[in-house]
Amino acid sequence: MPLVTTGELVSRAATTRSAVAAFNIITLEHVEAVIAGAESARAPVVLQVSENAVKFRYGRLLPLARAAVAAAERAAVPVALHLDHVQSDDLLRQAPGAGFSSVMYDAARLPYAENLAATRAAADWAHAQGLWIEAELGEVGGKNGEPPLDAHASGARTEPAQARAFVADSGVDALAVAIGSSHAMTTRTATLDHDLLKRLAATAEVPLVLHGSSGVPDGELTAAVAGGITKVNVGTALNQAMTGAIRTFLAAHPEAVDSRKYLSVGREAMVGAVSRIIALLG
Secondary structure, three states: OOOOOHHHHHHHHHHOOOOEEEEEOOOHHHHHHHHHHHHHHOOOEEEEEEHHHHHHOOOOOHHHHHHHHHHHOOOOOOEEEEEEEEOOHHHHOOOHHHOOOEEEEOOOOOOHHHHHHHHHHHHHHHHHOOOEEEEEEOOOEOOOOOOEOOOOOOOOOOOHHHHHHHHHHHOOOEEEEOOOOOOOOOOOOOOOOHHHHHHHHHHOOOOEEEOOHHHOOHHHHHHHHHOOEEEEEEOHHHHHHHHHHHHHHHHHOOOOOOHHHHHHHHHHHHHHHHHHHHHHHO
16 A cells, blocks of 8 residues: 555544554564564554664665655555654655655754754745654663663653743754653663653643654553553564574574575564554554
Protein backbone atom coordinates (compact mmCIF):
# COMPACT_ATOMS: atom_id res chain seq x y z
CA MET A 1 0.00 0.00 0.00
CA PRO A 2 1.13 3.63 -0.39
CA LEU A 3 3.33 5.18 2.28
CA VAL A 4 1.44 6.84 5.12
CA THR A 5 2.70 9.69 7.28
CA THR A 6 4.26 9.37 10.70
CA GLY A 7 1.98 12.12 11.97
CA GLU A 8 -1.06 10.12 10.93
CA LEU A 9 0.15 6.99 12.75
CA VAL A 10 1.07 8.90 15.93
CA SER A 11 -2.28 10.73 15.96
CA ARG A 12 -4.12 7.44 15.57
CA ALA A 13 -2.14 5.90 18.43
CA ALA A 14 -2.91 8.87 20.66
CA THR A 15 -6.64 8.48 20.13
CA THR A 16 -6.52 4.80 21.12
CA ARG A 17 -4.13 5.25 24.09
CA SER A 18 -1.60 3.00 22.37
CA ALA A 19 1.78 3.67 20.77
CA VAL A 20 3.19 3.21 17.31
CA ALA A 21 6.48 1.32 17.13
CA ALA A 22 9.32 2.98 15.22
CA PHE A 23 12.28 0.77 14.33
CA ASN A 24 15.69 1.96 13.20
CA ILE A 25 16.87 0.30 10.01
CA ILE A 26 20.45 -0.12 8.80
CA THR A 27 20.36 -2.85 6.15
CA LEU A 28 17.81 -4.24 3.70
CA GLU A 29 17.39 -7.15 6.11
CA HIS A 30 16.25 -4.66 8.76
CA VAL A 31 13.71 -3.19 6.34
CA GLU A 32 12.30 -6.58 5.39
CA ALA A 33 12.22 -7.81 8.99
CA VAL A 34 10.41 -4.75 10.34
CA ILE A 35 7.74 -4.93 7.67
CA ALA A 36 7.33 -8.70 8.05
CA GLY A 37 7.05 -8.33 11.83
CA ALA A 38 4.45 -5.59 11.47
CA GLU A 39 2.49 -7.68 9.00
CA SER A 40 2.58 -10.61 11.43
CA ALA A 41 1.23 -8.33 14.16
CA ARG A 42 -1.24 -6.72 11.70
CA ALA A 43 -0.17 -3.28 12.83
CA PRO A 44 1.25 -0.10 11.29
CA VAL A 45 4.92 0.68 11.74
CA VAL A 46 7.49 3.43 11.25
CA LEU A 47 10.80 2.74 9.50
CA GLN A 48 13.50 5.07 10.85
CA VAL A 49 16.81 5.97 9.21
CA SER A 50 19.20 7.73 11.58
CA GLU A 51 21.96 10.11 10.65
CA ASN A 52 24.41 7.51 11.97
CA ALA A 53 22.94 4.91 9.59
CA VAL A 54 23.42 7.34 6.71
CA LYS A 55 27.05 7.81 7.72
CA PHE A 56 27.47 4.03 7.74
CA ARG A 57 26.12 3.91 4.19
CA TYR A 58 28.96 6.16 2.98
CA GLY A 59 26.92 9.27 3.72
CA ARG A 60 24.29 8.40 1.10
CA LEU A 61 20.65 8.58 2.13
CA LEU A 62 18.90 7.55 -1.08
CA PRO A 63 19.95 3.88 -1.49
CA LEU A 64 18.49 2.77 1.85
CA ALA A 65 15.57 5.22 1.66
CA ARG A 66 14.54 4.03 -1.80
CA ALA A 67 14.75 0.40 -0.70
CA ALA A 68 12.56 1.23 2.29
CA VAL A 69 10.01 3.04 0.13
CA ALA A 70 9.86 0.17 -2.37
CA ALA A 71 9.36 -2.38 0.41
CA ALA A 72 6.78 -0.21 2.20
CA GLU A 73 4.70 0.19 -0.95
CA ARG A 74 4.37 -3.59 -1.13
CA ALA A 75 3.51 -4.01 2.56
CA ALA A 76 0.14 -5.30 3.75
CA VAL A 77 0.13 -2.79 6.63
CA PRO A 78 0.58 1.00 6.77
CA VAL A 79 4.25 2.03 6.83
CA ALA A 80 5.77 5.48 7.36
CA LEU A 81 9.35 6.64 6.80
CA HIS A 82 11.07 8.83 9.41
CA LEU A 83 14.52 10.47 9.37
CA ASP A 84 15.93 10.10 12.88
CA HIS A 85 18.39 12.07 15.06
CA VAL A 86 19.29 14.57 12.37
CA GLN A 87 21.93 17.11 13.32
CA SER A 88 23.03 18.05 9.79
CA ASP A 89 20.93 20.70 8.07
CA ASP A 90 22.09 19.29 4.73
CA LEU A 91 20.65 15.89 5.60
CA LEU A 92 17.45 17.50 6.89
CA ARG A 93 16.91 19.10 3.51
CA GLN A 94 17.18 15.76 1.73
CA ALA A 95 14.18 14.32 3.59
CA PRO A 96 11.26 15.44 1.39
CA GLY A 97 12.80 14.16 -1.83
CA ALA A 98 13.66 10.78 -0.34
CA GLY A 99 10.17 9.71 0.75
CA PHE A 100 10.25 10.83 4.38
CA SER A 101 7.12 12.30 5.94
CA SER A 102 8.82 13.22 9.21
CA VAL A 103 12.12 14.04 10.83
CA MET A 104 13.54 14.10 14.34
CA TYR A 105 15.79 17.15 14.56
CA ASP A 106 18.32 16.61 17.33
CA ALA A 107 19.77 19.70 18.96
CA ALA A 108 19.39 18.36 22.50
CA ARG A 109 23.18 18.39 22.98
CA LEU A 110 23.09 22.21 22.90
CA PRO A 111 22.23 24.58 25.76
CA TYR A 112 18.49 25.28 25.99
CA ALA A 113 18.47 28.60 24.13
CA GLU A 114 20.57 27.20 21.28
CA ASN A 115 18.50 24.03 21.11
CA LEU A 116 15.34 26.13 20.88
CA ALA A 117 16.70 28.44 18.18
CA ALA A 118 18.03 25.59 16.03
CA THR A 119 14.85 23.56 16.46
CA ARG A 120 12.61 26.54 15.66
CA ALA A 121 14.49 27.11 12.39
CA ALA A 122 14.30 23.41 11.54
CA ALA A 123 10.58 23.28 12.37
CA ASP A 124 9.80 26.31 10.23
CA TRP A 125 11.61 24.77 7.27
CA ALA A 126 10.12 21.31 7.82
CA HIS A 127 6.56 22.58 8.05
CA ALA A 128 7.01 24.56 4.86
CA GLN A 129 7.89 21.24 3.19
CA GLY A 130 4.92 19.42 4.73
CA LEU A 131 7.07 17.46 7.18
CA TRP A 132 6.03 16.44 10.70
CA ILE A 133 8.87 17.21 13.12
CA GLU A 134 10.01 15.74 16.43
CA ALA A 135 12.61 17.21 18.79
CA GLU A 136 14.26 16.22 22.07
CA LEU A 137 14.47 18.07 25.37
CA GLY A 138 16.62 16.75 28.18
CA GLU A 139 19.19 14.22 27.08
CA VAL A 140 18.51 10.53 26.61
CA GLY A 141 22.23 9.82 26.11
CA GLY A 142 24.05 6.84 24.65
CA LYS A 143 24.40 8.20 21.11
CA ASN A 144 27.57 8.21 18.97
CA GLY A 145 29.38 5.70 21.16
CA GLU A 146 29.05 7.73 24.36
CA PRO A 147 28.16 5.79 27.53
CA PRO A 148 24.50 5.71 28.57
CA LEU A 149 23.66 8.87 30.49
CA ASP A 150 22.97 8.71 34.22
CA ALA A 151 19.21 9.18 34.29
CA HIS A 152 19.58 11.15 37.52
CA ALA A 153 22.30 13.48 36.23
CA SER A 154 21.66 17.21 36.16
CA GLY A 155 19.96 18.12 32.90
CA ALA A 156 19.16 14.54 31.99
CA ARG A 157 15.46 14.64 32.80
CA THR A 158 12.94 16.71 30.86
CA GLU A 159 11.38 19.38 33.06
CA PRO A 160 7.59 19.77 32.47
CA ALA A 161 7.33 23.57 32.52
CA GLN A 162 10.34 23.88 30.25
CA ALA A 163 8.87 21.24 27.92
CA ARG A 164 5.65 23.21 27.61
CA ALA A 165 7.55 26.40 26.77
CA PHE A 166 9.86 24.59 24.35
CA VAL A 167 6.95 23.07 22.42
CA ALA A 168 5.13 26.39 22.21
CA ASP A 169 8.21 28.35 21.15
CA SER A 170 9.68 25.79 18.74
CA GLY A 171 6.47 24.71 17.00
CA VAL A 172 7.43 21.01 16.95
CA ASP A 173 4.80 18.30 16.46
CA ALA A 174 6.17 15.79 18.99
CA LEU A 175 8.69 15.73 21.80
CA ALA A 176 11.15 13.02 22.81
CA VAL A 177 11.44 13.15 26.59
CA ALA A 178 14.13 11.99 28.97
CA ILE A 179 12.44 9.98 31.72
CA GLY A 180 15.07 7.35 32.53
CA SER A 181 15.91 5.46 29.34
CA SER A 182 19.15 5.67 27.37
CA HIS A 183 20.16 4.85 23.82
CA ALA A 184 22.25 1.75 23.05
CA MET A 185 21.40 -0.15 26.24
CA THR A 186 22.05 -3.88 25.86
CA THR A 187 20.39 -4.82 29.15
CA ARG A 188 16.71 -4.21 29.86
CA THR A 189 17.26 -2.55 33.21
CA ALA A 190 16.01 1.02 32.74
CA THR A 191 13.60 2.33 35.35
CA LEU A 192 11.31 5.05 34.06
CA ASP A 193 10.03 8.01 36.06
CA HIS A 194 6.29 7.52 35.57
CA ASP A 195 5.35 10.45 37.78
CA LEU A 196 7.44 12.74 35.59
CA LEU A 197 5.85 11.24 32.49
CA LYS A 198 2.39 11.95 33.90
CA ARG A 199 3.32 15.59 34.44
CA LEU A 200 4.88 15.88 30.98
CA ALA A 201 1.80 14.38 29.33
CA ALA A 202 -0.36 16.92 31.13
CA THR A 203 1.74 19.92 30.10
CA ALA A 204 3.57 19.31 26.82
CA GLU A 205 0.46 19.44 24.56
CA VAL A 206 2.07 17.31 21.82
CA PRO A 207 2.59 13.54 21.49
CA LEU A 208 5.48 12.23 23.57
CA VAL A 209 8.19 9.91 22.25
CA LEU A 210 10.33 7.41 24.15
CA HIS A 211 13.88 6.92 22.88
CA GLY A 212 16.19 4.17 24.13
CA SER A 213 13.30 1.71 24.45
CA SER A 214 15.49 -1.37 23.92
CA GLY A 215 16.70 -1.02 27.51
CA VAL A 216 13.21 -0.77 29.00
CA PRO A 217 11.57 -3.89 30.53
CA ASP A 218 8.14 -4.94 29.26
CA GLY A 219 6.23 -3.76 32.33
CA GLU A 220 7.92 -0.36 32.29
CA LEU A 221 7.19 0.00 28.58
CA THR A 222 3.49 -0.82 28.83
CA ALA A 223 3.20 1.56 31.79
CA ALA A 224 4.86 4.30 29.72
CA VAL A 225 2.33 3.83 26.92
CA ALA A 226 -0.51 3.96 29.46
CA GLY A 227 1.07 7.13 30.82
CA GLY A 228 1.12 8.99 27.52
CA ILE A 229 3.97 7.80 25.30
CA THR A 230 2.63 7.50 21.75
CA LYS A 231 5.76 6.69 19.73
CA VAL A 232 8.34 4.14 20.88
CA ASN A 233 11.76 4.08 19.21
CA VAL A 234 13.60 0.75 19.01
CA GLY A 235 17.04 0.10 17.53
CA THR A 236 19.46 -1.87 19.66
CA ALA A 237 16.96 -4.69 20.31
CA LEU A 238 16.90 -5.50 16.59
CA ASN A 239 20.67 -5.49 16.36
CA GLN A 240 20.90 -7.76 19.39
CA ALA A 241 18.42 -10.21 17.85
CA MET A 242 20.19 -10.23 14.50
CA THR A 243 23.73 -10.48 15.87
CA GLY A 244 22.82 -13.15 18.43
CA ALA A 245 21.15 -15.34 15.82
CA ILE A 246 24.08 -14.98 13.42
CA ARG A 247 26.61 -15.79 16.15
CA THR A 248 24.69 -18.94 17.05
CA PHE A 249 24.41 -20.01 13.42
CA LEU A 250 28.10 -19.49 12.66
CA ALA A 251 29.15 -21.29 15.83
CA ALA A 252 27.10 -24.30 14.71
CA HIS A 253 28.20 -23.99 11.06
CA PRO A 254 31.82 -22.79 11.04
CA GLU A 255 32.14 -23.89 7.42
CA ALA A 256 29.40 -21.49 6.25
CA VAL A 257 30.42 -18.86 3.71
CA ASP A 258 27.15 -18.07 1.92
CA SER A 259 25.99 -14.83 3.55
CA ARG A 260 22.36 -15.62 2.68
CA LYS A 261 22.42 -18.52 5.13
CA TYR A 262 23.26 -16.45 8.19
CA LEU A 263 21.58 -13.24 7.09
CA SER A 264 18.27 -15.07 6.70
CA VAL A 265 18.62 -16.40 10.25
CA GLY A 266 19.37 -12.90 11.52
CA ARG A 267 16.45 -11.44 9.60
CA GLU A 268 14.00 -13.97 11.05
CA ALA A 269 15.23 -13.21 14.56
CA MET A 270 14.46 -9.53 13.96
CA VAL A 271 10.99 -10.42 12.64
CA GLY A 272 10.25 -12.10 15.95
CA ALA A 273 11.55 -9.13 17.94
CA VAL A 274 9.45 -6.69 15.93
CA SER A 275 6.19 -8.62 16.25
CA ARG A 276 6.74 -9.10 20.00
CA ILE A 277 7.37 -5.40 20.64
CA ILE A 278 4.42 -4.28 18.53
CA ALA A 279 2.09 -6.67 20.37
CA LEU A 280 3.38 -5.30 23.68
CA LEU A 281 2.50 -1.72 22.69
CA GLY A 282 -1.11 -2.57 21.86
